[in-house]
Amino acid sequence: MPQSPEGIRPAIYTLSVYTQCRVADMSIGHTLLGLLEAGPRHGYDLKRTFDEKFGHDRPLAYGQVYSTMSRLLKNGLVEVDGVESGGGPERKRYAITDAGITDVGAWLSQPEKPEPYLHSTLYTKVVLALLTGRRADELLDTQRAEHLRLMRILTQRKRKGDIADQLVCDHALFHLEADLRWLELTAARLDQLAREVRR
Amino acid sequence: MMTPAGTLLAATDLRKAFGTTKALDGAEFSIHPGEVVAVMGPSGSGKSTLLHCLAGIVPPDSGSITYAGRELTSLNDAERSALRRTEFGFVFQFGQLVPELTCVENVALPLRLTGVKRKEAERTALHWMEQLQVEELVAKRPGEISGGQGQRVAVARALVTAPRVIFADEPTGALDSLNGELVMQLLTEAARSANAAVVLVTHETRVAAYSDREIVVRDGKSRDMERIV
Amino acid sequence: MSRLQVWARDLGMGTRFAFGGGREGWTRTLLTGVGVGLGVALLLISTAIPGALAQRYERGDARSTLNSERADAPGPDTLLIARIGQTYRNKDIEGNMIRAEGPDAPLPPGLKRIPGPGEMALSPALDELLKSSDGALLRERLDARVSEIVGAPGLVGPGELLFYLGSDTLRKNGPEDYRVQRVTGFGHDTDREGLDPVLMLMVVLTFVALLMPVAVFIATAVRFGGERRDRRLAALRLVGADGRMVRRIAAGEALAGSLIGLVLGAGFFAVGRSLVGSFSLQQRSVFPADLDPAPWLAVLVALAVPAAAVAVTLFALRGVVIEPLGVVRTTKPSRRRIWWRLLLPLVGIGLLLPMGGRGNDHGRFNQWQVAGGVVLLLIGVTVLIPWLLERFVAKMSGGPVSWQLAVRRLQVNSGAAARLVNGIAVAVAGAIALQMLFAGVEGEYTKSTGQDPGRAAVAVIVNRDAQTPMDDLAQRIAAVPGVTRAVPLTSAHAAHQVPADEETVQVTIGTCDALGEVATLGSCKEGDAFVVTGSTSRDDVYGATAKPGDELFVGDVRGYGSASASGTTDRPGPAKWKVPADARTVPSREDPTGQLRSGLLVTPSAAPKEIGSFPDARIFVQVDESGPNTLDLARNAVFKADPFVTAMRLRDTKEAAGYSSIRTGLFFGAIAVLVLIGGSLLVSQLEQLRERKRLLSALVAFGTKRSTLSLSVLWQTAVPIVLGLVLAAGAGVGLGAVLMSMAAQPLRIDWASVLGMTAAGAGVVVVVTLLSLPPLLRLMRPDGLRTE
Incomplete structure (x- = not known):
């Protein structure tokens, strides 16, 4: 279960939250794990595939890949499948363990805490679900229900609160509404997206 | 599907086609007394048709609708009309107020249809207009008031017969955010205080956030979002 | 652009909208068109009716012999014609007996030749009636061979019932024989007496009362679909049309509708006109060709209707403000x-x-x-x-x-x-x-005719020159099934001296039974005579009276016969007669035709003999009303006996x-x-x-x-x-x-x-x-x- 929505103060919407680092840090490990589900890969391959599918304007640094992989290795979510030594640096091939697969599944089925700029995480989740043959529509609906749950709480608070509360809640509500619209639109375009990512 | 205990209005496996278009394709629905349920979904998904079927305005092709233990599909048109007059209230997006009648006469109309005397009906109407904060509009005609005021008058009218279910089809669809919020706030508060259930068809999530529960209709199939989490 | 060009452009645009607006636009325009069309058709018919009536009168005049050229003596170009109009059921049939006296005799309008003896020419409607089962009884009356069908120029309307019966026995007994006319041509050439002013007033009012609502109706028809039109106009305002432009465009739309209406109206009129020939209203019918509106009236309609359409549209938009975002009716109109x-x-x-x-x-x-x-x-x-x-x-x-x-x-x-x-x-x-x-x-x-149909349904009026003896005729009528009583009465003129220059004495001859119809006799037996009192009529030719025992001349007391130009009359002169001395005085009583008689009443055996023909003779016929054909059977019998004898149905009133x-x-x-x-x-x-x-x-x-x-x-x-x-x-x-x-x-x-x-x-x-x-x-x- 995500963090209890009651714990969310509208005041969390501070400048720091608008950076993506935290969100990205949290999800890179799961993303790389998910990519390994298709088969064992070298670290370099993992970086390239990640950049291709999710990196866009912000490619992953090698250092980040290796530090993440060693963390996953330590947690027993991946194992080293083999080592290639050639002309260049030593290249490890990683494979996902059963514990890793379970971890990916749990991550995908758990709704994200509704937050601004969530879409990069959600997008990653949707694509991974599609790539790994999991139910992307379920994922979206779960997220949708979670969003609406938070919106109900905010609406409730707004009804009881003073004008300042109302304004702050409204701000959150409008952002959540935008997310929800995105969820709706994505749900409507799932088929198209599935064709794209499986190409 | 069994009707859950304590439900006021429930529907199972509703099917309805207009020509070759399937508007409802096995939709389910249930609502408890005093509950506010939002029906969402993309346009053309069949959410308005679901509302029309639940309210007994349109008979479904197949499926069952039970209201307070009565099977709606076995009632004839006159019986369903009588049910709508006495047990249900309605709010639509627009075009529902009779332009020639004054606001208080519009609000009193459902009561008068059930045979209540004019004076008494208008007294009750005035009470509900106060609840909806539109009492200053009594003598005005719908053409002379704003859209938000019009919707509040419409809500007052929906509540005037003390219905057990209020059907609201995009009640804020033609309003700006502020007026929409106000209408929703007053509608849900009034409904809760009267212990009336509200079936709220909307495509706006902020409006749906006034509900207790959400049902999404896609391609004629319904999905209860509560069951997911 | 000049004002004119601006108007033309906007009206044209409106016209395009009227026809171009998809199915809905078409429907609206067509609806307006049909509405206006019906109004226009009614207007055209109203304007055509005076012309049609005039045409009827003209045809009637053309075949009339009322005032046509006459001749005193037979010649190569003379024609004898006598009116022998008939009644069948409730229909009046115009009839003439004709005989050409020479090869150049004038031809009645609509005929190719004069029907010979035993022949007759019929109007199409009468021909149809005779051929139908409805006309079976009439066929017994008009049993001559049909020589031809009378052409349209000889008819006042397509439904008219008319015949010309050929004869070789028709003759004119001197100039005083008013039944028969000797003419050398047809046509009646007098100034028609204008309608009575009160009738004229009613005609004027009828037209006004009917045309006013038509005008109101046309005004309504051009506003069909007005609200939708207003919304379309608002859309035009949004793309930049100004208030005046949209008004002109609206006018253009109305104009288009009214033009369609004109075309449709002309069409409806043409259809109505072609149908009018098959309708008969109270035995009056109109030839389609006669129903032509006067050209200037038609032009007036063609100009006034579109102009009115535009005016009405502009007037209707007076209280409406068409804004780019919708139509605003000035909410509280003054x-x-x-x-x-x-x-x-x-x-x-x-x-x-x-x-x-x-x-x-x-x-x-x-x-x-x-x-x-x-x-x-x-x-x-x-x-x-x-x-x-x-x-x-x-x-x-x-x-x-x-x-x-x-x-x-x-x-x-x-x-x-x-x-x-x-x-x-x-x-x-x-x-x-x-x-x-x-x-x-x-x-x-x-x-009020004064007639009493209760006492006699029919009065058979026998002409002075009738060939058939009265009693014989009465017996024939009485023999008709359904006739319950036929009472003959004849009258003759009498005077104290010849030629009579003063008023004459009326001598009525009939059985006791018959005389009882004209006076309250008390007792009566054959051979009695009576002096009648109580007639108030002063404008009658009869005015004088006689006392019992007076010596009178009876018969042709005014000397018409001897004054005959031809001198060929074979009538006897007046006969001398003595009023029976025992004649009682009795009060007069209205006869079934409403007439009060004066003078003397005489039973046949006391009547003067050898007085020649009677100036007036009539048979009062009572019928059993239950037989639907009785009246026509009686008329048939009368016609067979003498076509000149008229059987008049008695009625209380006459319009x-x-x-x-x-x-x-x-x-x-x-x-x-x-x-x-x-x-x-x-x-x-x-x-x-x-x-x-x-x-x-x-x-x-x-x-x-x-x-x-x-x-x-x-x-x-x-x-x-x-x-x-x-x-x-x-x-x-x-x-x-x-x-x-x-x-x-x-x-x-x-x-x-x-x-x-x-x-x-x-x-x-x-x-x-x-x-x-x-x-x-x-x-x-x-x-x-x-x-x-």
């Missing part, structure tokens, strides 16, 4: 003012009143003043109705929901309702006024022909106008319902009974119409009263016609409501709730 609305009818009455009482001494009316007064009065009705309706509904409240819905709607927009009612109100007001006038004038134009035809015209005209207006009411009603589709569905959704909404539609039509009818009845009675004073008639309200016309107007409401119910029920289905 309260309708009363003064100018009252002014119109008052001026109308002012024009009419000074003419009071001019009708009786055949004084002439100023037709323009009459028409103007009536038009103003009727327009007054149309402008008063909106004001009255507004005032009336403003005060109303309460009642059931259906009533409340209707009344509130009328309060908000009483103008639309008033417009719909105007046409009906004008038609009803005009019709009531006219019916009242007719009913009042009826006494004058319906003459002037001019009157009854106007009245039928008015009746059918009023009905046609009401139907027409009912049509436009229906169209507007449906349009208004379509506009409210959403609202109707919403009302049904929250449980409104369909019957409530249907009733509200009924009230919505009924309230203004009832109000309009009340005003119309009032105005009609008022106008009728003014008109009756003009015709110098005592005021009498003809409640039957007031009720009849208002009932017809109310019937229109019911029919319109019933016809608008199916679409209403369709509109109340929940489809209307769908937003997509």
Whole structure:
């Protein structure tokens, strides 16, 4: 279960939250794990595939890949499948363990805490679900229900609160509404997206 | 599907086609007394048709609708009309107020249809207009008031017969955010205080956030979002 | 661009919208076109009727011998002609017996040759009647061989019943033989006596009363689909058209509709015209070719209708502001003012009143003043109705929901309702006024004949030169099945000296039974004679009387026979006769034809002998009314015995022909106008319902009974119409009263016609409501709730 929505103060919407680092840090490990589900890969391959599918304007640094992989290795979510030594640096091939697969599944089925700029995480989740043959529509609906749950709480608070509360809640509500619209639109375009990512 | 205990209005496996278009394709629905349920979904998904079927305005092709233990599909048109007059209230997006009648006469109309005397009906109407904060509009005609005021008058009218279910089809669809919020706030508060259930068809999530529960209709199939989490 | 170009451009654009707006645009234009077309057709027919009547008269004159050239003696170019008109069932048949006296005898119009003995020429309608099973009895009367069918130039109408019977025995017994005329040509060339001024007044009024509602109707028809049009115009404003432009474009649309209407109207007229030949109204029919509107009137219609369409559209848009984002009706239209609305009818009455009482001494009316007064009065009705309706509904409240819905709607927009009612109100007001006038004038134009059909159904009037002996004829008639009694009476002139220069004595000869029909005899036996008293008639040729024992000359006492130009008369001179000394004096009594006799009554054995022919002889025939053919069997027997003998059916009253035809015209005209207006009411009603589709569905959704909404539609039509009818009845009675004073008639309200016309107007409401119910029920289905 995500963090209890009651714990969310509208005041969390501070400048720091608008950076993506935290969100990205949290999800890179799961993303790389998910990519390994298709088969064992070298670290370099993992970086390239990640950049291709999710990196866009912000490619992953090698250092980040290796530090993440060693963390996953330590947690027993991946194992080293083999080592290639050639002309260049030593290249490890990683494979996902059963514990890793379970971890990916749990991550995908758990709704994200509704937050601004969530879409990069959600997008990653949707694509991974599609790539790994999991139910992307379920994922979206779960997220949708979670969003609406938070919106109900905010609406409730707004009804009881003073004008300042109302304004702050409204701000959150409008952002959540935008997310929800995105969820709706994505749900409507799932088929198209599935064709794209499986190409 | 069994009707859950304590439900006021429930529907199972509703099917309805207009020509070759399937508007409802096995939709389910249930609502408890005093509950506010939002029906969402993309346009053309069949959410308005679901509302029309639940309210007994349109008979479904197949499926069952039970209201307070009565099977709606076995009632004839006159019986369903009588049910709508006495047990249900309605709010639509627009075009529902009779332009020639004054606001208080519009609000009193459902009561008068059930045979209540004019004076008494208008007294009750005035009470509900106060609840909806539109009492200053009594003598005005719908053409002379704003859209938000019009919707509040419409809500007052929906509540005037003390219905057990209020059907609201995009009640804020033609309003700006502020007026929409106000209408929703007053509608849900009034409904809760009267212990009336509200079936709220909307495509706006902020409006749906006034509900207790959400049902999404896609391609004629319904999905209860509560069951997911 | 010049003003003219601007107008042309915008009108043209409107025309394109009228035709281009997809199916909906077409429907609207077509609807307007049909409405205007019906009005135009009615206008064209009205303008054509005077011409058609003139044509009828002309043909009638062309074949008349009333004033045609005559000859005293037979010659190569002379024709003998005698009218032997017949009656069959209730139909009058025009008939002539003709005989050519030479090879160059004139040919009656429509004939190729003169029918010989044993031949006859028939009009197509009579030919058809004789061939049908209906005409079986008549075939026994007219059994000559048919030589030809009379052509159209010889007929006043296609349905006319007419025959020319050829003869070789027809002769003229001296110049005083008025039955037979010797002519050298056909044609009647006198100035037609103008219609009586009162009749003229009624004709003028009939046209005014019928054309006014047609004008109102056309004004309504060009506004069909107005609300949708306004929305389209708003869209034009959005893309940059200014207020004046959209008005001109609207005018262009109306113009297009009215032009279609003109074409359709011409079409409807042509169809109606071709059908008119197969209709007969009270034995009057019109040739399609005669029904041609006067060219200048047709041109006037063709110009006035489009101009009126444009004017009405611009006028209707007066209170409407078309903004780019929608149509704004000036929400609170200025309260309708009363003064100018009252002014119109008052001026109308002012024009009419000074003419009071001019009708009786055949004084002439100023037709323009009459028409103007009536038009103003009727327009007054149309402008008063909106004001009255507004005032009336403003005060109303309460009642059931259906009533409340209707009344509130009328309060908000009483103008639309008033417009719909105007046409009906004008038609009803005009019709009531006219019916009242007719009913009042009826006494004058319906003459009491004094006849008593109870005592004798038929009076057979035998001409002086009849060939058949009276008793013989009476026996033949009595032998007809169904005839219960046939009483012959003959009369002769008598005088104290010859030639008689003073009034003569009437000597009536008949059996005791027959004489009992003309006097109260007391006792009578064969051989008796009586002196009659009690005749008040002074304009009779008989005026003198005689005492018992007087010596009289009886017969041709005025000496006509001896004065005959030909000198070939073989009639005996007057015979001497002595009034029996024992003649009793008895009081006279009206005979079945209403005549009071004077002079002497004599039974046959006491009558003078050898007096030659009788100046007057008649047989009173009583029939058993249960036999439907008895009358015609008797007529057949009479015709066979002597075609010149007329069998006259006795009736209580007789109407002037001019009157009854106007009245039928008015009746059918009023009905046609009401139907027409009912049509436009229906169209507007449906349009208004379509506009409210959403609202109707919403009302049904929250449980409104369909019957409530249907009733509200009924009230919505009924309230203004009832109000309009009340005003119309009032105005009609008022106008009728003014008109009756003009015709110098005592005021009498003809409640039957007031009720009849208002009932017809109310019937229109019911029919319109019933016809608008199916679409209403369709509109109340929940489809209307769908937003997509």
